[in-house]
Amino acid sequence: xxxxxxxxxxxPVTAIYPGSFDPVTNGHLDLITRASNIFxxxxxxxxxxxxxxxxxxxxxxVEMLETATFKWDNVQIDVFDGLLMDYARAKxxxxxxxxxxxxxxxxxxxxxxxMNRKIEPDIETVFMLPAEQYSYLSSRLVKExxxxxxxxxxxxxxxxxxxxSTKFK
Ligand code: PNS
Numbered sequence: 001x002x003x004x005x006x007x008x009x010x011x012p013v014t015a016i017y018p019g020s021f022d023p024v025t026n027g028h029l030d031l032i033t034r035a036s037n038i039f040x041x042x043x044x045x046x047x048x049x050x051x052x053x054x055x056x057x058x059x060x061x062v063e064m065l066e067t068a069t070f071k072w073d074n075v076q077i078d079v080f081d082g083l084l085m086d087y088a089r090a091k092x093x094x095x096x097x098x099x100x101x102x103x104x105x106x107x108x109x110x111x112x113x114x115m116n117r118k119i120e121p122d123i124e125t126v127f128m129l130p131a132e133q134y135s136y137l138s139s140r141l142v143k144e145x146x147x148x149x150x151x152x153x154x155x156x157x158x159x160x161x162x163x164x165s166t167k168f169k
Pocket of ligand 1: 018019020021047082083084085111112113115116
């Protein structure tokens, strides 16, 4: 069946940018800037139940995001648990934002987007590209750098840099 544009409206769109944010990087902030310029409201949703063993607690991850995004009026930080689509529905969101840095991200993101569409066909996943200088940046690499005393200042907001220095003192 062809795509039906019959439901198109011009009302402000609420988008959700979900993730682990362990910790938030300048790449995430670049995407938040771009998405907040497009969507009426952007909820940055920190996943509560991570299969990965996070370096930062949920509270710390939220605090770091709140500090880093305070200047955006239409950006809100929240925590979600369970299925992303249930959370998105409860928030009245119609868009999920995910960042794609390189082709290698695409396969996983495609699977997730398709599964989410199967669960909730009315919610669209929108892939966005971060600025080129962040195309190799990830929370995992930043943590590895910090663990071995490498330079992380250029990759994360100042409050995250401070917290990471304390973690690995
Ligand atoms: O930053 P991450 O770790 O790539 O984020 C992945 C996340 C948290 C967005 C994803 O794992 C997720 O949506 N988890 C919630 C559970 C869910 O809805 N899973 C079904 C997606 S197919």
